[in-house]
Amino acid sequence: MSEKTINVAMIGLGFGAEFIPIYQAHPNANVYALCRRDEAALQKSGDMFGIEKRYTDYDDVLADPEVDFVHINSPIPDHAWMSLKALDAGKHVMCTVPMATTIDECRQIVEKVAETGLKYMMAETVVYSREYLYIKQLYETGELGKIQYMQASHPQDMAGWPEYWERMIPMHYATHVVSPVLGLVDGLAEYVSCFGSGSINNELAKKSGNPYAVESCHIKIKDTDISAQIWRFLFDTARQYRESFDVYGTKKSFEWSLVEGEPHVLHTAKLPEHEIASHVEIPDFAHLLPEPIQKFTQSIEDADHLSFIQGGGHGGSHPHLVNEMISALLEDRDPLPNAVTSANWTCVGICAHESTKKGGEIVRLPEFTLQKPSPRKTVTAS
């Protein structure tokens, strides 16, 4: 293992604070600086985690030569401009989802990464969750057989979240459902068709510019015969939070539980009918991580944050995200997902909403998102 230490500056300390103890325990990472706009809250976090460098102004972070990369956890409208500014300042970027909310911003980030050779990673939690890693392992070891179909859902009532969510469009925050269906088969989306259904109240519709309650999208996966279906809502629809992912193979299929905390189901083909379905216990994948951060697949630092109350700890993904970015920087390789893949995953949602506005017309993903990264196994046999 390398002895090199990489300096991260954490930007945004709501959800972002959860990652600080993980970086602090990682043998090759150092939380060099914190940044948030609220001075009092910044000082409180700095004292709590024992971090000296504290900035309220993002530009000051970028001017600091000691910062190797920024981990951005600011509100969604800030992701793109903050990522672009960091790349301009010569910093690598890890940014929470989504990459951006327009195709043009995604294009600019992809171009800047190509120009500068800096690393960009979208910190998508789902593709490092234990359920995803388990299904990926079943797929890579041939247990699922050939994939025939996938579907994913992310219903989440955002009442009570920060105000900017009221200005959001469901499919503009779709990476938690796009990423597993594309990531599993190392695929990229080629085109989409999306329908809007139902309606949200007038006040929210005016604020966001989106009238629909639910957006439901079919994705054609490039260079495969597979299509997948994903759906989302943010407001005015009754359902418990769920980030589900179902995969149908020729030999085995995985179906997510309907209610949080209940067991998932594995179906095995060619068994007597009553033996086809069985409950499955999902193993943990902490063994893929350096020992000092293995405990973080189970423990949640900021358990009161709404994302944990609703999201059940994001499947133990946080230490895997940290380790992926640090490893990519140490090994001078692209992280997974890299900028192009992050753009493809993000642009599915943006193109889907465009399709909704045209009554479900097919919308093709932009060319700059269609360059496949070299294949890399995420999970080795446990």
Ligand SMILES: NC(=O)c1ccc[n+]([C@@H]2O[C@H](COP(=O)([O-])OP(=O)(O)OC[C@H]3O[C@@H](n4cnc5c(N)ncnc54)[C@H](O)[C@@H]3O)[C@@H](O)[C@H]2O)c1
């Ligand atoms: N599963 C997931 O991947 C997941 C879960 C939860 C949240 N998130 C993402 O994390 C982000 C933050 O969510 P949250 O709930 O913590 O939001 P929040 O609004 O509670 O916190 C945002 C933080 O960013 C800081 N900030 C905002 N503008 C800034 C600026 N210009 N300079 C420096 N700091 C700035 C704020 O001070 C605050 O600390 C969102 O983009 C959300 O999508 C992802």
